[in-house]
Amino acid sequence: xxxxxxxxxxxxxxxxxxxxxxxxxxxxxxxxxxxxxxxxxxxxxxxxxxxxxxxxxxxxxxxxxxxxxxxxxxxxxxxxxxxxxxxxxxxxxxxxxxxxxxxxxxxxxxxxxxxxxxxxxxxxxxxxxxxxxxxxxxxxxxxxxxxxxxxxxxxxxxxxxxxxxxxxxxxxxxxxxxxx
Amino acid sequence: xxxxxxxxxxxxxxxxxxxxxxxxxxxxxxxxxxxxxxxxxxxxxxxxxxxxxxxxxxxxxxxxxxxxxxxxxxxxxxxxxxxxxxxxxxxxxxxxxxxxxxxxxxxxxxxxxxxxxxxxxxxxxxxxxxxxxxxxxxxxxxxxxxxxxxxxxxxxxxxxxxxxxxxxxxxxxxxxxxxxxxx
Ligand SMILES: [Zn+2]
Numbered sequence: 001x002x003x004x005x006x007x008x009x010x011x012x013x014x015x016x017x018x019x020x021x022x023x024x025x026x027x028x029x030x031x032x033x034x035x036x037x038x039x040x041x042x043x044x045x046x047x048x049x050x051x052x053x054x055x056x057x058x059x060x061x062x063x064x065x066x067x068x069x070x071x072x073x074x075x076x077x078x079x080x081x082x083x084x085x086x087x088x089x090x091x092x093x094x095x096x097x098x099x100x101x102x103x104x105x106x107x108x109x110x111x112x113x114x115x116x117x118x119x120x121x122x123x124x125x126x127x128x129x130x131x132x133x134x135x136x137x138x139x140x141x142x143x144x145x146x147x148x149x150x151x152x153x154x155x156x157x158x159x160x161x162x163x164x165x166x167x168x169x170x171x172x173x174x175x176x177x178x179x180x
Numbered sequence: 181x182x183x184x185x186x187x188x189x190x191x192x193x194x195x196x197x198x199x200x201x202x203x204x205x206x207x208x209x210x211x212x213x214x215x216x217x218x219x220x221x222x223x224x225x226x227x228x229x230x231x232x233x234x235x236x237x238x239x240x241x242x243x244x245x246x247x248x249x250x251x252x253x254x255x256x257x258x259x260x261x262x263x264x265x266x267x268x269x270x271x272x273x274x275x276x277x278x279x280x281x282x283x284x285x286x287x288x289x290x291x292x293x294x295x296x297x298x299x300x301x302x303x304x305x306x307x308x309x310x311x312x313x314x315x316x317x318x319x320x321x322x323x324x325x326x327x328x329x330x331x332x333x334x335x336x337x338x339x340x341x342x343x344x345x346x347x348x349x350x351x352x353x354x355x356x357x358x359x360x361x362x363x
Contacts, residue, residue: 017328017343017346018328018343021327023328051352052303054321055299055300056303058300059303060323061216062214066285069206072231072234076238079241081238081241143311154207
């Protein structure tokens with residue numbers, strides 16, 4: 001079955017990396033494993049590829065050095081992990097991120113609205129703090145207050161007004177005298 | 181290759197235990213730095229990105245889902261950070277056509293392991309010549325030890341595309357190696 005074989009070889013070539021990853025269905029892996037037993041070409045391809053990957057992982061080895069690494073770690077740890085509030089709004093893994101975050105934001109908004117409504121119902125408007133009422137600052141009533149104001153304004157304006165009036169009366173008198 | 185110690189360190193970091201962070205990162209230090217170094221194309225950018233990755237990983241740790249493979253999560257963060265930086269710095273184009281190898285295996289850093297073997301040098305140079313997309317996939321597989329499915333998720337590319345990038349990379353490396361040894 002040379003044709004069938006060639007087709008399997010082509011398929012294996014295409015699936016090579018998934019075979020290495022074991023990212024194929026079990027029966028497919030078993031099928032290829034069976035094929036590899038008698039196909040030297042595919043076996044060679046697999047071995048060489050695995051060898052190349054292994055060689056590459058050592059070939060590409062670079063290091064940052066202890067001093068820099070430790071400096072970077074301490075710089076990192078100087079930054080705090082996000083607090084509870086921020087954590088709450090961070091996208092969660094394995095969840096529909098946007099809808100999940102929007103849900104959280106919506107829930108928080110509803111809670112805030114409820115809190116505002118409740119506070120409006122409970123807290124009395126214009127309530128005077130106890131320390132003011134107790135200190136005697138509120139020891140008056142409206143009538144007394146109005147009286148006091150009119151007294152004060154009379155006191156303040158009274159003299160001035162009387163002087164002006166007296167002057168007017170005096171001028172009036174002089175005019176009358178002259179007219180006579 | 182998660183062992184009990186590594187699992188413990190991961191759990192501690194998730195709970196904000198700063199003492200566990202350095203030992204955990206030490207396990208991945210070389211692989212992570214190698215990845216960034218080969219992807220970014222120079223030591224300075226790689227170091228910047230290494231620092232960025234550490235900060236991002238530490239800050240994201242409370243949200244790390246233990247059902248995910250830690251190394252894949254770590255390399256995905258590193259990958260996204262580095263690619264963002266490359267895009268911002270407009271280095272993408274430069275890297276895409278960077279035929280002249282900038283990568284020298286020598287360094288002033290006394291702690292760095294020098295790559296001595298001839299094959300290593302050839303591979304290292306060959307990887308530098310890969311276009312960015314192929315290099316990205318190849319390095320995530322080799323340094324990040326990620327599966328192709330994980331790479332597809334990290335790079336937001338279809339699985340088929342990722343695999344064809346890998347085919348291209350391996351084909352090119354094999355070709356270069358064969359040429360070098362034929363000479
Ligand atoms: Zn075959």
